[in-house]
Amino acid sequence: TNSPIFDQQLAVNEYWKQINGTVMLPGTNRAADRFARASFYVDAIPQTDDPRSALASTFSVIRNVSVPLGISTPDEPNISSTRWRTVVDHKRTLYFFESAMTPNTFWVDVASMDLAEGTPVRRLGLGPNESTVYSGDSTDQFERAEAFTFAGA
Template identity: 35%
Template structure:
């Protein structure tokens, strides 16, 4: 592992191919090779309140499902080349599965949160001799084994995430993680090297270009020392700026409810309504990917909220009401059930395995 300076700050580098973690489910991705305007993630950090807001934007329905996994589950990295890493889940988690393929978002019982977003410029390393975890499994691997950002980064230094094909190609992604202390990191793969942005600079993540470019670009705008006004279009750079600006200017919340409302409000400023067109000059950017759903992960109080874009109702899981003990069943509920509202742990149904 080594370090490198990006935009005047030191970031950790390591020779890893934590290759794009993800199946179409985790994505916010498309089938062509052009950049994609998809998904946003915001970490709202104020005092004791640590809330992650995330939007999923996709060009087709992803048939989201909320899935609860217990401790003690045996997992395999499922790589096709080299040795697969095997592990047993140490922590239970509440996740979102998309397209019936894998985990795209989630929180575990320790308040550790992980999210996957698209990054077109991702470039991974070739397979090496480390035990591998496929890109379809990486998010669940982190949720199963990590209580903190520090632990997750240590795990990624020991286990190689291997990019596996889905729908005939590999998918470029970056990863955001945070924990109950408010620590945060964004993990990207640029020119074959894993770049870790660790700390407050990683509180916002959208899509291309990579985070280093986004952090430099924001200096042009009024909220960050520049002279330009905030853009209102939907491309990733504009969404990054709006989320960063509103996060910067939001007052301290009075309580948990206030913190959740503020995080949700910022997420709505970067959501993409159906029918929206990208009016920016970002050449090649996909412009017809609406927001399908939004999640709020409260690492402080261990709540996980979900709202489908087509429903006015928001529902949530109170993790304190879930039995995560080894041997407990895997539970789920459809994110497309628009009758759901409020706390729904009693409505989770055992999955057939």
Template identity: 35%
Template sequence: MTFAGSLAVLACTRILWNDNDLAVVSGRTMDWPESTEPILTILPRGLQRDGGLVAGHSIVAENPAKWTSKYGSLATTVYGIGTADGLNEKGLAGHMLYLRKTDFGPRDASKPGIHAGLWLQYLLDNAADVKECLALMDDVQIVTVEAHGREATVHLALEDAGGDSAILEFVDGKLVVHHGAQYQVMTNDPTYDEQLALLKQQDFSHPSSEMPLPGNVNATDRFQRAAYYRALLPKPQNERETIAGILAIARNVSVPFGAPYRDFGIYNTEYRTAINLTNLRYFFELTTSPNVIWVDLKKFSLAAGSPAMALDPDNLDLSGDVSAKFQPLEKAPF
């Protein structure tokens, strides 16, 4: 099983709005050549994890990481084997995006191993903020995984309710971290340091009506366009305006559903999310559905022993607050 093809360019984007004086909010697009089978899943505290298991099979033969979830979370799962996007009860959120240049390096069995599909979930389970996430990375090694014939060459964007941000990438086998509240936009290739250098060529964070704006759907153009529109967001008056602003940018950098971009290795946007980290609300928009739905994490019991709960968002009858629509699972995923 996998998350990303070796020749793919893909088109995921993450946007963070952490300086609006009302709430810390973030958003992302998920772009993929097929359905990732997203399921919105509530995961309570106290769940036993094995970082080497994929669908009951161990892919980290020696020294897999094992832990018990310290915090409850809401995850958008991918193929049922990991977490692509999510939020925990402390206001830590994260997003898994594709990066072709990812190289996790050779396996070092002296460190507990976690397959890439559980990388984000490991952090949501164990960290209350971005700084704690970074400290946790010293203790484990991320190991590649495959799903549906594609390898999980991914990087992570993290943010917390305090407005902190970090981009985590593995390049030439080494973890590269960009840590700071100023890292607000992220796409795919090239690596993040190269993206930042490209952004400096023309400062899209200080837009004007005369500034030419790139309009393609490749990662570089989307990065610049998202930075441009993010800088134009007006101060919001309420949560509704913050989420509308984030989703407006996410839609602007989306790849239209059904557009024939596959020959370029760029895939349609499957879904978009927006997260209010301050108030623990998670918004989800499937691109083949006309409805935006949201989940209030504070409405769930996250105590150890509470059931994991799930909701399939691919349902045209769903709209608005769907917190009451979740159903308990017999067994928590992964």
């Protein structure tokens, strides 16, 4: 989430842990409320070794705490629509992505990519207005690109 700072998020979360998410959870689109919901649900979903079930459960938590597309709060500019949801399967080195603009999920198999120093820079282009649609394993859809320079802090 965006704000407040992490230490404050944890303090607010401690309050909600005492209430118990089965009794009541905060429901606004404020970051602290979304953090409290995510904290409760991530501990409430079934713990499993089945990667498909774990992925589905994790995405369901992320969807539950996302800010719906098109929502804006003029008095709170740090609250904006969730555009992307990402889940990483560290054991299988798969990165899963879901755009708010498309009805599907796609993934990238990092283990099959050549990430050695000196290999060409590649990117997964989104097209104008995020119009490119990916589905399933999209690892081979990366195209050569120019490297960009970080602006720094």
